[in-house]
Amino acid sequence: MNRNISCTVNSKSMTWQIDIRMSLADVLREHGYTSVKEGCGVGECGACAVLIDDVAVDSCLYLAVWADGRNIRTTEGESKEGKLSPIQQAYLDTGSVQCGFCTPGLIMASTSFVEQHKGQKVSREQIRKGHAGNLCRCTGYDGIVRAVEQCIDAEKQ
Amino acid sequence: MFDIDSYHKADTVDEAIALLSQNPDAVPIAGGTDVLVRLHGHNPDYRHLVDIHDIAELKNINMEPDGTIVIGSGITFTELAQSPLVSINIPVLAEGGSSIGGPQVRNVATIGGNISNGAPSADAAPPLLVLNAEVELKGPEGVRLLPLHDFYQGPGQVDRKSGEIMTCLRIGSADYKGWSGHYYKYAMRGAMDIATIGCAAACKIDGDRVTGIRLAFGVAGPTPLRCWRTEEKAQGHVVDQTLLDLVSGSVLGDLRPRDSWRASKDFREQIITTLSERVLKEALNRNGVSIP
Numbered sequence: 001m002n003r004n005i006s007c008t009v010n011s012k013s014m015t016w017q018i019d020i021r022m023s024l025a026d027v028l029r030e031h032g033y034t035s036v037k038e039g040c041g042v043g044e045c046g047a048c049a050v051l052i053d054d055v056a057v058d059s060c061l062y063l064a065v066w067a068d069g070r071n072i073r074t075t076e077g078e079s080k081e082g083k084l085s086p087i088q089q090a091y092l093d094t095g096s097v098q099c100g101f102c103t104p105g106l107i108m109a110s111t112s113f114v115e116q117h118k119g120q121k122v123s124r125e126q127i128r129k130g131h132a133g134n135l136c137r138c139t140g141y142d143g144i145v146r147a148v149e150q151c152i153d154a155e156k157q
Numbered sequence: 158m159f160d161i162d163s164y165h166k167a168d169t170v171d172e173a174i175a176l177l178s179q180n181p182d183a184v185p186i187a188g189g190t191d192v193l194v195r196l197h198g199h200n201p202d203y204r205h206l207v208d209i210h211d212i213a214e215l216k217n218i219n220m221e222p223d224g225t226i227v228i229g230s231g232i233t234f235t236e237l238a239q240s241p242l243v244s245i246n247i248p249v250l251a252e253g254g255s256s257i258g259g260p261q262v263r264n265v266a267t268i269g270g271n272i273s274n275g276a277p278s279a280d281a282a283p284p285l286l287v288l289n290a291e292v293e294l295k296g297p298e299g300v301r302l303l304p305l306h307d308f309y310q311g312p313g314q315v316d317r318k319s320g321e322i323m324t325c326l327r328i329g330s331a332d333y334k335g336w337s338g339h340y341y342k343y344a345m346r347g348a349m350d351i352a353t354i355g356c357a358a359a360c361k362i363d364g365d366r367v368t369g370i371r372l373a374f375g376v377a378g379p380t381p382l383r384c385w386r387t388e389e390k391a392q393g394h395v396v397d398q399t400l401l402d403l404v405s406g407s408v409l410g411d412l413r414p415r416d417s418w419r420a421s422k423d424f425r426e427q428i429i430t431t432l433s434e435r436v437l438k439e440a441l442n443r444n445g446v447s448i449p
Binding site for chain 1: 161208259260261348
């Protein structure tokens with residue numbers, strides 16, 4: 001059941017031999033991308049969210065073979081040369097990280113949300129709806145919403 | 158690791174049909190948000206897969222010269238919501254599609270999968286029913302077209318014969334031009350939930366009378382259902398509060414809600430009665446008639 005796939009992960013080209021029964025989350029974790037967490041395994045918690053061609057996807061419900069030829073982004077690749085991405089920095093500034101299990105998935109959901117809403121005026125309701133696929137049991141989401149607002153406001157300036 | 162016994166990737170619809178015909182136990186997998194969840198739960202019915210993920214032929218939305226809107230079965234709910242053709246002509250479908258799951262699910266889940274798995278709670282189904290959508294299936298015997306309400310046969314059961322693939326959903330211009338619609342999903346939570354009741358209404362008005370009225374519900378019976386008898390009674394009625402009373406008083410006669418762990422039958426009946434009036438009122442409002 002083995003197959004080769006080629007993809008880029010955080011701008012690096014990879015060729016991996018995978019078992020077709022594996023999810024993308026399984027494969028990424030096996031290769032050291034352990035920011036990707038499997039929480040619920042059924043598409044409710046979003047802890048495994050990654051970007052595939054800049055679109056947020058739950059990698060636990062995504063066959064690894066589908067990643068062939070795609071460009072994958074995980075939280076590991078978001079900080080560049082030791083500098084956090086604007087979203088990561090905003091999460092820190094607003095105190096949006098507690099236990100941290102949901103954080104990598106949320107960072108990717110927020111990254112995709114901010115990229116999609118560049119230069120637009122967004123309501124808190126839109127931010128909440130845009131993050132409905134990610135569960136956080138610690139923070140109560142308020143900081144997360146403020147982190148996203150902070151990033152969108154900074155983009156406008 | 159998923160419990161998959163056999164896996165074949167199809168690059169074209171014809172290839173998918175050939176692969177499905179070779180193995181009667183095989184099921185198509187498109188977005189995977191239902192099939193992989195079943196496999197996660199070790200369901201043995203999904204161990205043989207024919208992969209139709211991202212088949213280019215299934216990923217178009219277009220309008221034919223006669224105005225018929227054709228939506229490929231592989232269109233995701235995000236693509237549906239972003240399509241100007243959909244949001245301008247059949248916004249009720251975008252409304253239904255946008256209420257499914259969360260963003261990551263809508264980014265991969267397909268409209269064809271939402272309908273083909275036969276779930277009574279499919280949020281795309283009530284809007285498609287009030288749009289009189291037709292399902293196009295392609296199989297070893299060729300192409301056939303049938304109304305969506307005939308495609309649904311029972312809970313989790315649809316009229317997809319062995320070897321067939323749903324290629325697209327078709328909505329004729331007479332079924333959306335002049336019509337307005339609304340979909341409302343009643344669920345326990347504001348997002349990421351399965352509908353307790355889903356309700357879609359569509360209407361067409363001439364002067365002070367309704368010249369067309371359609372109502373459909375999800376989770377109000379073994380399949381998503383149209384309210385044929387209510388529609389017949391309301392046809393041609395003057396648009397005022399008595400129309401809404403007639404509809405809300407009649408609608409339960411068309412439906413068969415039941416008790417489940419999500420909600421009791423009594424509660425569902427209450428929601429159905431309330432939504433029939435509220436959703437129709439909004440659909441009328443979008444056609445320029447407001448009932449105080």
